[in-house]
Amino acid sequence: MEKQLLRLNVNDQNYEIYINPKTLLVEAIRDHIELTGTKRGCDTVSCGACTVVVDDMAVKACSVLAVQAEGTKILTSEGLEVNGKLAPIQKAFLDEGAFQCGFCTSGMLMSSVAFLNETKKPTEKEIRDGIEGNICRCTGYNSIVRAIDSVAKGKYTEDKV
Amino acid sequence: MISDFTYLKPGSAKEALKMLAEHQDDGKIICGGQSLLIIMRQGLVTPEYVIDIKKLKDLNYMTFDPKDGLKMGATTTHRTIEKSAMVKEKYPVLVEMEEKLASIQVRNWGTIGGNLAHADAAGDPAPVLMSMGGSVKVASASGERVISLDDFYTDLFETAMNHDEMIVEVIVPPRPAKSATKYQKFNLLDSDQGIVAVAATITLNGGGVCKDARIVLGNAASTTIRAKEAEKVLIGAKLDDAVFQKAGEAAAAECQPVADIHASEEYRRHLISILTKRMAKAAWEQAKISG
Amino acid sequence: MSLSGPIICPVCGKKAKTGSAIDCARHMFGTGDQPHRKWVEAQGLSFIDLLIEQATTPGNRSYVLLGEIIQKDAEKREAEKK
Amino acid sequence: MIIEGKFNINAPIKKLWDTLFDVEALAACLPGAEKIEKLDDTTYDVTMKQRVGIIKVTMSGKQVLTKVEAPTHLEMEGEAVDKTKLGHMKDKITMDLKELGNGEVEISYKMDVNMVGKLAMFGDRVMRSKANEVEKEFVKNLSAKLKAL
Amino acid sequence: MNKYTVINPHEPFKVINTHIHNVDGWAKVTGRAAYTFDIKLPGMLYGKILRSPHPHANIRGIDASKALALDGVKAVVTGKDTLGIKQGIWRRYKDLCDEQILPVDKVRYIGEPVAAVAATTEEIAEKALDLIEVDYEVLPAVFEPLDAIKKGAPEIHEGFERNINVTRHIEWGEVEEGFEEAEYIREDWFRCGGQAHMCMETRCAVSSYTPDKKLTIYHSNQSPYYMQGLMAGVLDMREGDIRVVAPYVGGGFGGKFELDGAIFCTAILSMKCYKPVKIVYTREEDFIASKRRTPMFYYTRTGVKKDGTFCAREAKVFTNGGAYTGMGATALYLTGFFHSFPYRWKGYRYDGYRVYTNTLPSTSMRGFGAPQAMWCSEQQIEWIAADLGLDPIEMRRKNSHQEGTILPGQATIASCGIDQCYDEITKWIKGKGKLPANRSIGISACGFMSGGIFNWFDSPYSFSSAVVTINQDGTVELHIGAQEIGQGSNTTMAIICAETLGVKVEDIKVHSGDTDHCPPDLGAWGSRQTLMTGNATKMASENAKKQLLEFAYAQSGLNIVYDLDIKDRWVHAIARPERGEDFVKLVRKALRGKDGQKIVGRGYYTPHRKGMISPAYSYMLQGVEVEVDEETGKITLMDSMTAHDCGQPINHLGLIGQLEGAFSMAAGYGYLEYMPYEDGKLMNPNLVDYKMIRAPEMPPANIAEIDTYEPEGPYGAKEAGEGLTNPTAAAIGNALFHRFGVQMKECPVRPEMVVNALKEKKEKEAAEKK
Structure with a gap:
């Protein structure tokens, strides 16, 4: 199959890649752009390890064709930290120990970021529903919920400047 | 592994229909792709042409007027419906249903048209929309027609659409006075599809008697189905717990569920009877207080 | 007939826990290796069938049955010795 | 996976039995049957095409009669592979015909189907629902055929 | 959200049990942590x-010529390309080494590897699989242990009559006397299901064989040292010629310390074409062809006195071993051992039989046999209490282990905080007051080991070892063979090292997961690393510190009766802490004094005279509040409380994470995670149909941390995080018992089972009325 040129904007950086149109967004990001923070954990759009933020929305990158993401702004876990400065959600994950093996963490962070941008004063239930598309086999989720909650409650506001 | 295909990106619905007319059975419309890409990855579906309508602005709209009701373009995402203040006011059950549909990621990218066209008997929107008397407008290069959801599903993963047709609009009639719809699915995890699901719409007359009832069952047969026997029990009756119980039993008797690892046929019937009873009652209680 | 000493496993010579035949039977099931199994089979019993019976039905029928055979065997051997 | 079912046909049992063994007639009645060919006394070459929504499956393989007690009992075994490598299946089918006395014959069948591969992912739900549908269609076609004979 | 209580905390440490970020944290939250899954080598x-579609078949022949002809295919290997060596972790017991990863002539379960392909792309490799023709002779198969043991059942392994793979027998105390003394005896039969490890990172490996006959393997595993040894065995190479690197590992849970198809097939493919080869299992492959928790059939008989004093217990167990032994023999032993826990008995007896079947092999999984043991034991105890009209908590309490309890020939309990666990759980239950009608509480007790004393691998090395090197700038290199799989062991070891040396955690660089650079260690299983590698790390740190302090003594000219110590990078006399010197300065002087040699401390640990099972035991109680929809049977977890005696906690955040994580996995085992098989085929090998707890299903996890002191552990530490996988399922079962009076004997408890049990109960009651 003839490859076609695709322009993607990932973490504020423009990339030009040549892909087969059947390439999934997660494959474009991992295999072509070589940002491997985004993971894959299943083949059934179940686990959320491949979650990235597309135009401010959390999306599972294994359920989107890369060509469908042309013209959007994509954010991955590598784009959260800027010049060595961690984003509030990253700090909160460290403070709460909201990860163990770390394989789901990138996806979990991206779901959290999109959720926090959208929901200002979330209840615990809303936070849990906000990450229900992401499986974590290690933590039992509660530390992740605490991390999201602490960001929502403004614990890291001074960092936002 | 997904098999190779030619990717087509039409600029308008009209162009998309032209492509579809050209490729017919070899072409496949993709919108959110949340269901399609899974089965394509499994190699179960191998289209030669994939026509991407996800970004079509002319299919992405939501309008409401008291006479015609709610009209949603096919590419309206689940999340848009869930977050719409208008939908929440006019059709609160749609918001309740959407909040329980899979996960935020899926709702962000997946679309109402794609969901209905996929024709999964365990899908969430179909029972609710069918229960509210909804229909879809399907179009082909040669014209448009409106199909009531009652007639839309013909078999497992099959619809009344021809190969050159696609859903362009979802239509929900205005809610009658003294009417309410309730929906619940039985699942093991919050984000799961239903092992079974029931949507119930109850419309009351002035005297509190059931004027109309529409009971729709999800995943209780090879397609989403109306539980017409259960409806008969309800219509014209003065509603009380005994009637709801009877309606539940009727629905359980008329549905045609199959067994799988999650539930036996018998247990599915049992669940249908419980959920039908509960949803009919919940809809009745809400209908009593609604304008 | 009573034995002069505690029951000793006819296969490996291990002294039964309380000296009784039923304990020796338990020891045989517990060890379950080829020599022990072979001994049981040689008595015309099916080791595995006894085991399944013991594990899947109430009571201690298999233990008792094998215990009786071990007892008889011990008695026989003691008599032979004499 | 075991699929069982039962249906009634209004016809004399002998006629029914013969129709079932008439390869051409059977192929015409069985929905999706693309080919049924008799290879020898007990072996048939069968190709069935089924469609589940957008998924197309074409299974082809051999069915072997393992027990025939005319006109009441029939057993067969077979194996088939999907053309596009979606998977393969093995089946054991038992069929019993019973005269009900009112001119009707009750046909009961039991299929023990074992599927491997991607098809198995869809598994039970699809197979059962499809079996149900095929049965209905088959009964309709067979009844019509018998009437016409 | 969650309540966290600490009971009898010890003197505060400088580093231990303070709020320390995970040392791998920054890499994991920035997406930079590279897993085996992410590795790409030049020319890879x-x-x-290719996997067997049959549960049991002879391989008559394999024709790969069409596959090899496909453009891009570089190599195809089958069993014939291997040495055919049967492998297993039981190097001491050859009989139990029964698995050829690529079998030469016979397959024994659906999904077993039959051939492997290496190609320039994954897509070509997948296409090539379809072109390999395998001629199978299908054999009759058997799937359930109680069928496989019957006369006439198919023989799965030659010479294993009735398919009995392993038997294990445990007996101590006076069992018969105990039963004679008993005034009430209860017998029950249980079934426990399997469970998938479901690591987020599926099994994967990259192997690179070079012309100098050296093999480098990147592999997602729990014990690089085991992998090195096992691979050397199957390839007939020297261990030293194989380097195994386990970079960041995306979860293990007991499922990644045996050879898998990925590591074996990449290695032999790479040896065939001298290029790096990568294999990543799909999620489906990971379900059908990795291993699982052992399904068990349990019979247990318990005798007690009317006042609730426990007398004796005996159990018989048949386990579904699947096609190969793997680690399953140990699970068979440990389930029997922990079935007696955490109680004192006059006598205890256990007979366990592991049976081969044509299903996925069963192996170790977090809890290692104990979750099954507790599912049966803790429910039966609850029923006995009800039968006798006794308070279940008080009945448990009066029979529980204490400090000094001896299990003859097996174990001596040195530290035990279970009494306080009962107090905390009682407080939690009382604090709830009257529950709504649709809710109930269940509790369950448990004890678990802190590191297994099993040298099945026949290693001549210490069980754990560590090397501490101090650089001239005061930074410290800590080399350990322990494996970080997410449980936080690198952080725990850094904490122990920093505390012991008297420096800060940021001074420590931890090196692990590489057999070329780290000392041998048996790896991450059996809750062993905190205690065993912890002891080795402490010893190595003390050793380095002592070398440093020798210089400090020499140069300070202190009176010989003064003791020196280091805290917060300050070397000082304990009696006069203000008198001292900066750590880094001392290090520089010491290096010059040692002729420029770095200070290197060595530490090692192997348990001695600690019984047969483990050097130490932790204790815990789990309470759950459960809501059940009586009509649909749906189970919802509303709240939970864990009281855990974990010795001295080392890594505070790690401890919480381990307990919460163990709870979620254990609760899943109790009511969600179900592995149904049909004709040997797993029916739900995907994350749509295999249900696991997600964020909305997870209840608050309240924790009471009970700090005891374990003399054998580093700083008094012992196990936390694996043991809690054990009691939870039974706690859920007990909640159902209290609500409805139904006795659930099969786990996981699915809603349909609840509905059926209630129906049965009603019918029985109606029949009794008549």
Whole structure:
């Protein structure tokens, strides 16, 4: 199959890649752009390890064709930290120990970021529903919920400047 | 592994229909792709042409007027419906249903048209929309027609659409006075599809008697189905717990569920009877207080 | 007939826990290796069938049955010795 | 996976039995049957095409009669592979015909189907629902055929 | 959200049990942590494995010529390309080494590898699989242990009559006397299901064989040292010629310390074409062809006195071993051992039989046999209490282990905080007051080991070892063979090292997961690393510190009766802490004094005279509040409380994470995670149909941390995080018992089972009325 040129904007950086149109967004990001923070954990759009933020929305990158993401702004876990400065959600994950093996963490962070941008004063239930598309086999989720909650409650506001 | 295909990106619905007319059975419309890409990855579906309508602005709209009701373009995402203040006011059950549909990621990218066209008997929107008397407008290069959801599903993963047709609009009639719809699915995890699901719409007359009832069952047969026997029990009756119980039993008797690892046929019937009873009652209680 | 000493496993010579035949039977099931199994089979019993019976039905029928055979065997051997 | 079912046909049992063994007639009645060919006394070459929504499956393989007690009992075994490598299946089918006395014959069948591969992912739900549908269609076609004979 | 209580905390440490970020944290939250899954080497090929569609079949022949002709295919290997060596972790017991990863002539379960392909892309490799023709002779198969043991059942392994793979027998105390003394005896039969490890990172490996006959393997595993040894065995190479690197590992849970198809097939493919080869299992492959928790059939008989004093217990167990032994023999032993826990008995007896079947092999999984043991034991105890009209908590309490309890020939309990666990759980239950009608509480007790004393691998090395090197700038290199798989062991070891040396955690660089650079260690299993590698790390740190302090003594000219110590990078006399010197300065002087040699401390640990099972035991109680929809049977977890005696906690955040994580996995085992088989085929090998707890299903996890002191552990530490996988399922069962009076004997408890049990109960009651 003839490859076609695709322009993607990932973490504020423009990339030009040549892909087969059947390439999934997660494959474009991992295999072509070589940002491997985004993971894959299943083949059934179940686990959320491949979650990235597309135009401010959390999306599972294994359920989107890369060509469908042309013209959007994509954010991955590598784009959260800027010049060595961690984003509030990253700090909160460290403070709460909201990860163990770390394989789901990138996806979990991206779901959290999109959720926090959208929901200002979330209840615990809303936070849990906000990450229900992401499986974590290690933590039992509660530390992740605490991390999201602490960001929502403004614990890291001074960092936002 | 997904098999190779030619990717087509039409600029308008009209162009998309032209492509579809050209490729017919070899072409496949993709919108959110949340269901399609899974089965394509499994190699179960191998289209030669994939026509991407996800970004079509002319299919992405939501309008409401008291006479015609709610009209949603096919590419309206689940999340848009869930977050719409208008939908929440006019059709609160749609918001309740959407909040329980899979996960935020899926709702962000997946679309109402794609969901209905996929024709999964365990899908969430179909029972609710069918229960509210909804229909879809399907179009082909040669014209448009409106199909009531009652007639839309013909078999497992099959619809009344021809190969050159696609859903362009979802239509929900205005809610009658003294009417309410309730929906619940039985699942093991919050984000799961239903092992079974029931949507119930109850419309009351002035005297509190059931004027109309529409009971729709999800995943209780090879397609989403109306539980017409259960409806008969309800219509014209003065509603009380005994009637709801009877309606539940009727629905359980008329549905045609199959067994799988999650539930036996018998247990599915049992669940249908419980959920039908509960949803009919919940809809009745809400209908009593609604304008 | 009573034995002069505690029951000793006819296969490996291990002294039964309380000296009784039923304990020796338990020891045989517990060890379950080829020599022990072979001994049981040689008595015309099916080791595995006894085991399944013991594990899947109430009571201690298999233990008792094998215990009786071990007892008889011990008695026989003691008599032979004499 | 075991699929069982039962249906009634209004016809004399002998006629029914013969129709079932008439390869051409059977192929015409069985929905999706693309080919049924008799290879020898007990072996048939069968190709069935089924469609589940957008998924197309074409299974082809051999069915072997393992027990025939005319006109009441029939057993067969077979194996088939999907053309596009979606998977393969093995089946054991038992069929019993019973005269009900009112001119009707009750046909009961039991299929023990074992599927491997991607098809198995869809598994039970699809197979059962499809079996149900095929049965209905088959009964309709067979009844019509018998009437016409 | 969650309540966290600490009971009898010890003197505060400088580093231990303070709020320390995970040392791998920054890499994991920035997406930079590279897993085996992410590795791409120059010129790398991609491999795929062809798997058996049959549960039991002879391989008559394999024709790969069409596959080899496909453009891009570089190599195909089958069993014939291997040495055919049967492998297993039981190097001491050859009989139990029964698995050829690529079998030469016979397959024994659906999904077993049959051939492997290496190609330039994954897609080509997958296409090539379809072109390999395998001629199978299908054999009759058997799937359930109680069928496989019957006369006439198919023989799965030659010479294993009735398919009995392993038997294990435990007996101590006076069992018969105990039963004679008993005034009430209860017998029950249980079934426990399997469970998938479901690591987020599926099994994967990259192997690179070079012309100098050296093999480098990147592999997602729990014990690089085991992998090195096992691979050397199957390839007939020297261990030293194989380097195994386990970079960041995306979860293990007991499922990644045996050879898998990925590591074996990449290695032999790479040896065939001298190029790096990568294989990543799909999620489906990971379900059908990795291993699982052992399904068990349990019979247990318990005798007690009317006042609730426990007398004796005996159990018989048949386990579904699947096609190969793997780690399953140990699970068979440990389930029997922990079935007696945490109680004192006059006598205890256990007979366990592991049976081969034509299903996925069963192996170790977090809890290692104990979750099954507790599912049966803790429910039966609850029923006995009800039968006798006794308070279940008080009945448990009066029979529980204490400090000094001896299990003859097996174990001596040195530290035990279970009494306080009962107090905390009682407080939690009382604090709830009257529950709504649709809710109930269940509790369950448990004890678990802190590191297994099993040298099945026949290693001549210490069980754990560590090397501490101090650089001239005061930074410290800590080399350990322990494996970080997410449980936080690197952080725990850094904490122990920093505390012991008297420096800060940021001074420590931890090196692990590489057999070329780290000392041998048996790896991450059996809750062993905190205690065993912890002891080795402490010893190595003390050793380095002592060398440093020798210089400090020499140069300070202190009176010989003064003791020196280091805290917060300050070397000082304990009696006069203000008198001292900066750590880094001292290090520089010491290096010059040692002729420029770095200070290197060595530490090692192997348990001695600690019984047969483990050097130490932790204790815990789990309470759950459960809501059940009586009509649909749906189970919802509303709240939970864990009281855990974990010795001295080392890594505070790690401890919480381990307890919460163990709870979620254990609760899943109790009511969600179900592995149904049909004709040997797993029916739900995907994350749509295999249900696991997600964020909305997870209840608050309240924790009471009970700090005891374990003399054998580093700073008094012992196990936390694996043991809690054990009691939870039974706690859920007990909640159902209290609500409805139904006795659930099979786990996981699915809603349909609840509905059926209630129906049965009603029918029985109606029949009794008549």
